[in-house]
Amino acid sequence: MKEIAVLGECCPQLLAAPLDEDDAELLATGFKALADPVRLRLLSLIANAPDLTACSCDLEEPVGKSQPTVSHHLSVLADAGLITKEKVGRWVNCTLVPERMAGLREALAV
Amino acid sequence: MKEIAVLGECCPQLLAAPLDEDDAELLATGFKALADPVRLRLLSLIANAPDLTACSCDLEEPVGKSQPTVSHHLSVLADAGLITKEKVGRWVNCTLVPERMAGLREALAV
DNA sequence: TGCATGCATCGATAACTGTCGATACATTGA
DNA sequence: TCAATGTATCGACAGTTATCGATGCATGCA
Incomplete structure (x- = not known):
């Protein structure tokens, strides 16, 4: 099992070369986390908070x-x-x- | 229900502003499709084929x-x-x- | 016309996931 | 030390999903 950190580092394996099974699994784990509207809204709230940081207690009410x-x-x-x-x-x-x-973003580069 | 085409157009709503419920749902639909290793490998195979086009019959064997x-x-x-x-x-x-x-990619811009 | 072939659909099954109430845990403040 | 509070965990349930064998449909070829 590859480390998640690998993906966080510079410019991972993208769709410019055929993905092997491990890389696909690794990327899928990331996209799976993005594949829920509630999680996307939580991310959005955190991304828009000062210092990219939000208290968990301030997130329940906005997402309902x-x-x-x-x-x-x-x-x-x-x-x-x-x-x-x-x-x-x-x-x-x-x-x-x-x-x-950014790592997941780069993976989508064509 | 917003059209998927909206997302395909230029630079959709990203994480630079809090996502409303509809936008989140729309983005999640896209990422859900990316949230499976088999589908990522299929995409990868298609992306690496001439003209970004592959015959369905050539995809079964590589993904097993x-x-x-x-x-x-x-x-x-x-x-x-x-x-x-x-x-x-x-x-x-x-x-x-x-x-x-590219639309989904831009959504991840921070 | 008939056969072979590539693809979609159906039905079934096992596994996973989002959700919440109840509850336990830990930390702060009185 | 005790009560209040913010989180995490547990158990349960409903809905979704990945998978495959069997089958049906349509197309091209002999």
């Missing part, structure tokens, strides 16, 4: 989902490397990882 | 899936606007739609 559901989606985003979560006191700060976004 | 499964995935890609399918004689030619790829 329950606390466990938002927590679940944030974990999916974190597992996919799209955000990082840092616990500070009672709250959890979520920060966008632009490099990972 | 059954004919119905490949047919299903190609339909998903076509429904998402990522490829077009044209029946020519007994075969079906699949062609990549670079504009749609």
Whole structure:
């Protein structure tokens, strides 16, 4: 199993050369995290927050989902490397990882 | 329901502004199509074929899936606007739609 | 006309996923 | 130490999805 970090680094394998099975799996993991409207809105909220960072507690109301559901989606985003979560006191700060976004973005270059 | 074509056009709503529910749904539909390793490999094969076009019959063996499964995935890609399918004689030619790829790509710009 | 072939559809099944209420955990403040 | 609060986890349920064998449909070829 390749490291997710590989994708975050410079210009991964894109569609300019046939994907092998491992690369496809790796990319699919990333896109799977983007394949849900609630997660896209969460990402959008975080991306538009100061320092690309938002408190988890400020995200439930805008997306209109329950606390466990938002927590679940944030974990999916974190597992996919799209955000990082840092616990500070009672709250959890979520920060966008632009490099990972760029990595997935580059994968779509034709 | 917004038209998929909207996304294919120039520079859609990206993460630079909070996504509304409809935009999120629209983008998620696209990424959902990308969220499977088999489909990514199919896209990759098509993208690397001459004229961005490949015969459906040449795709089953490389991805190692059954004919119905490949047919299903190609339909998903076509429904998402990522490829077009044209029946020519007994075969079906699949062609990549670079504009749609670019549309989803731009959505990830930070 | 009849046969071979490439593709789509159907039916079935197993696996995954989004959602939420209930609950447990941890941290802060009184 | 105790109560309040922000998160994570658990259990459950409904809906979706990936997969394939069997079958049907249409086209080209002999």
